[in-house]
Amino acid sequence: xxxxxxxxxxxxxxxxxxxxxxxxxxxxxxxxxxxxxxxxxxxxxxxxxxxxxxxxxxxxxxxxxxxxxxxxxxxxxxxxxxxxxxxxxxxxxxxxxxxxxxxxxxxxxxxxxxxxxxxxxxxxxxxxxxxxxxxxxxxxxxxxxxxxxxxxxxxxxxxxxxxxxxxxxxxxxxxxxxxxxxxxxxxxxxxxxxxxxxxxxxxxxxxxxxxxxxxxxxxxxxxxxxxxxxxxxxxxxxxxxxxxxxxxxxxxxxxxxxxxxxxxxxxxxxxxxxxxxxxxxxxxxxxxxxxxxxxxxxxxxxxxxxxxxxxxxxxxxxxxxxxxxxxxxxxxxxxxxxxxx
Amino acid sequence: xxxxxxxxxxxxxxxxxxxxxxxxxxxxxxxxxxxxxxxxxxxxxxxxxxxxxxxxxxxxxxxxxxxxxxxxxxxxxxxxxxxxxxxxxxxxxxxxxxxxxxxxxxxxxxxxxxxxxxxxxxxxxxxxxxxxxxxxxxxxxxxxxxxxxxxxxxxxxxxxxxxxxxxxxxxxxxxxxxxxxxxxxxxxxxxxxxxxxxxxxxxxxxxxxxxxxxxxxxxxxxxxxxxxxxxxxxxxxxxxxxxxxxxxxxxxxxxxxxxxxxxxxxxxxxxxxxxxxxxxxxxxxxxxxxxxxxxxxxxxxxxxxxxxxxxxxxxxxxxxxxxxxxxxxxxxxxxxxxxxx
DNA sequence: CTGAAAGCGCTTACAG
DNA sequence: CTGAAAGCGCTTACAG
Numbered sequence: 001x002x003x004x005x006x007x008x009x010x011x012x013x014x015x016x017x018x019x020x021x022x023x024x025x026x027x028x029x030x031x032x033x034x035x036x037x038x039x040x041x042x043x044x045x046x047x048x049x050x051x052x053x054x055x056x057x058x059x060x061x062x063x064x065x066x067x068x069x070x071x072x073x074x075x076x077x078x079x080x081x082x083x084x085x086x087x088x089x090x091x092x093x094x095x096x097x098x099x100x101x102x103x104x105x106x107x108x109x110x111x112x113x114x115x116x117x118x119x120x121x122x123x124x125x126x127x128x129x130x131x132x133x134x135x136x137x138x139x140x141x142x143x144x145x146x147x148x149x150x151x152x153x154x155x156x157x158x159x160x161x162x163x164x165x166x167x168x169x170x171x172x173x174x175x176x177x178x179x180x181x182x183x184x185x186x187x188x189x190x191x192x193x194x195x196x197x198x199x200x201x202x203x204x205x206x207x208x209x210x211x212x213x214x215x216x217x218x219x220x221x222x223x224x225x226x227x228x229x230x231x232x233x234x235x236x237x238x239x240x241x242x243x244x245x246x247x248x249x250x251x252x253x254x255x256x257x258x259x260x261x262x263x264x265x266x267x268x269x270x271x272x273x274x275x276x277x278x279x280x281x282x283x284x285x286x287x288x289x290x291x292x293x294x295x296x297x298x299x300x301x302x303x304x305x306x307x308x309x310x311x312x313x314x315x316x317x318x319x320x321x322x323x324x325x326x327x328x329x330x331x332x333x334x335x336x337x338x339x340x341x
Numbered sequence: 342x343x344x345x346x347x348x349x350x351x352x353x354x355x356x357x358x359x360x361x362x363x364x365x366x367x368x369x370x371x372x373x374x375x376x377x378x379x380x381x382x383x384x385x386x387x388x389x390x391x392x393x394x395x396x397x398x399x400x401x402x403x404x405x406x407x408x409x410x411x412x413x414x415x416x417x418x419x420x421x422x423x424x425x426x427x428x429x430x431x432x433x434x435x436x437x438x439x440x441x442x443x444x445x446x447x448x449x450x451x452x453x454x455x456x457x458x459x460x461x462x463x464x465x466x467x468x469x470x471x472x473x474x475x476x477x478x479x480x481x482x483x484x485x486x487x488x489x490x491x492x493x494x495x496x497x498x499x500x501x502x503x504x505x506x507x508x509x510x511x512x513x514x515x516x517x518x519x520x521x522x523x524x525x526x527x528x529x530x531x532x533x534x535x536x537x538x539x540x541x542x543x544x545x546x547x548x549x550x551x552x553x554x555x556x557x558x559x560x561x562x563x564x565x566x567x568x569x570x571x572x573x574x575x576x577x578x579x580x581x582x583x584x585x586x587x588x589x590x591x592x593x594x595x596x597x598x599x600x601x602x603x604x605x606x607x608x609x610x611x612x613x614x615x616x617x618x619x620x621x622x623x624x625x626x627x628x629x630x631x632x633x634x635x636x637x638x639x640x641x642x643x644x645x646x647x648x649x650x651x652x653x654x655x656x657x658x659x660x661x662x663x664x665x666x667x668x669x670x671x672x673x674x675x676x677x678x679x680x681x682x
Numbered sequence: 683c684t685g686a687a688a689g690c691g692c693t694t695a696c697a698g
Numbered sequence: 699c700t701g702a703a704a705g706c707g708c709t710t711a712c713a714g
Contacts, residue, residue, distance in 0.1 A: 056707035
């Protein structure tokens with residue numbers, strides 16, 4: 001309420017003719033309370049429209065019933081990627097089955113994630129934290145791990161996995177299979193565009209890509225590996241750059257459909273045909289991949305499920321002190337026209 | 342921290358050789374504190390890695406520094422609509438310029454929004470609330486309005502606008518212009534698919550549609566008005582239904598691109614040509630609209646801006662008691678192949 | 683089964 | 699400019 005005084009446990013107590021202790025016990029469903037007084041108190045609560053003050057409660061019991069979601073900073077970049085919306089949707093879905101609320105970080109400065117996490121934790125705002133992405137030697141993971149605060153990670157980490165709860169696809173394998181598919185349709189000179197190279201997911205995909213090349217005795221060529229943001233322009237720009245190469249690649253693996261689409265459009269404008277001249281395959285399986293002019297071969301990583309399971313895992317971490325549990329979410333490769341053999 | 346005792350203002354006070362009152366005054370940047378002690382205290386805070394306990398603070402000052410985001414319940418439906426992701430993105434963007442955190446409702450039961458709002462408010466969890474959609478005679482709006490709790494609405498309302506802060510497009514005008522455009526290319530029998538008919542936005546669009554028809558002396562035909570969810574299937578199903586009509590419509594207005602796309606695909610499969618046989622126009626201007634096989638004429642409602650301004654407006658409502666401010670976000674109609682004349 | 687009292691960690695009016 | 703004390707609204711060990 002704004003001006004009108006808040007209804008307190010004491011008000012309920014008075015009306016019910018009991019003490020506030022008893023009211024409190026009714027709230028927490030303490031089994032020792034007699035059924036009769038419980039009913040009476042419940043009725044009075046209802047009558048007064050009473051809700052316990054969450055701050056007072058949290059202060060007393062040192063639990064908040066809320067979970068912090070750490071969205072990568074600035075993220076004009078990341079966030080325009082549908083992956084985050086989808087994963088967030090999954091998290092909300094998971095949270096709906098629990099009794100937790102979600103506190104979403106509103107990031108300001110780039111690289112301030114750790115500060116936000118500290119504020120959330122030391123300020124007693126959350127009981128646990130979900131990290132939506134991970135970098136190499138991630139300082140947030142390192143911190144959470146060190147103070148043993150409940151958290152779960154969407155993605156993988158390279159620091160001390162044995163204690164970290166993580167939910168991820170097998171990005172190594174996905175990239176490996178995707179590359180292999182492109183090789184299988186007869187391509188030999190395969191370029192790759194990934195996101196920020198500092199991200200674990202980028203690294204894993206590059207590894208998978210390299211392994212597939214190696215297995216087919218194709219030399220990895222540094223000059224065919226690009227990294228950038230998750231937007232159309234990135235794909236567009238790299239495609240133009242690629243088109244100017246002496247030896248045109250005949251295959252391209254891209255980390256996101258929108259980027260891939262930007263590239264495809266650029267190629268088309270340059271008179272380069274997909275898939276005849278260059279076969280293209282990407283990740284995330286967005287509607288765009290399915291329905292664009294030239295349907296794109298794409299890996300569905302099931303971002304909703306990643307989010308949902310990360311949420312469920314976090315609840316386990318908070319309530320049962322689960323640590324080091326790793327969940328792998330299956331991916332599906334949809335083969336479409338952009339990589340027709 | 343998990344087990345390790347929390348660092349309190351008292352710890353800082355002891356280290357700095359002052360009282361906790363002084364520490365508190367440093368936190369709130371009270372001007373009466375001497376520069377010297379302020380520096381000293383700040384240093385000690387830093388040294389101990391001190392963050393004030395947000396619950397204790399909120400309890401004392403009766404402000405939380407957080408804002409509640411009410412996402413429509415269940416919303417398998419709503420939420421799959423990119424509009425919500427986009428608007429949420431805008432809200433986060435707006436929040437990043439403020440000092441507020443975001444508490445997102447995790448909905449369980451359909452129609453529980455009011456309960457969630459009450460829990461947020463009476464439980465002292467938030468200083469203000471953003472409503473992401475509005476129904477006719479919306480009980481949440483009625484409640485917030487009655488207790489004069491700061492809130493802002495993405496959309497419009499039909500109860501007591503004079504006190505409600507709202508950010509919206511002119512959906513009446515947008516639908517009117519869109520319909521007029523379809524009429525201008527020579528179409529006379531124009532169907533419409535909107536979302537849930539209880540939503541204010543649906544009502545406004547239907548009104549705009551009707552007005553455009555009336556102005557061109559086209560009789561409104563109830564049997565050409567459909568309402569459903571925001572998904573591909575809805576469009577698909579209604580398209581099949583439409584295709585069976587004795588008199589096939591030659592125009593179609595749809596509330597969302599994905600729905601429109603579902604319809605377009607169904608029509609194609611039935612040998613009905615877009616735009617020759619039926620011209621199609623829709624809302625939201627997603628990537629799909631731009632890049633699908635048959636690019637769709639679509640209204641860009643600028644959902645990000647809707648969210649951003651709703652956030653900014655709410656801050657004004659909280660801090661300056663602003664009420665009844667209405668902001669209109671411009672829309673843009675992109676005319677594409679699906680409504681070529 | 684229930685109550686009185688102390689405590690959670692902050693803020694602020696009051697006094698100096 | 700600074701401190702002691704009371705208060706925000708809950709919870710819980712203790713006593714009965």
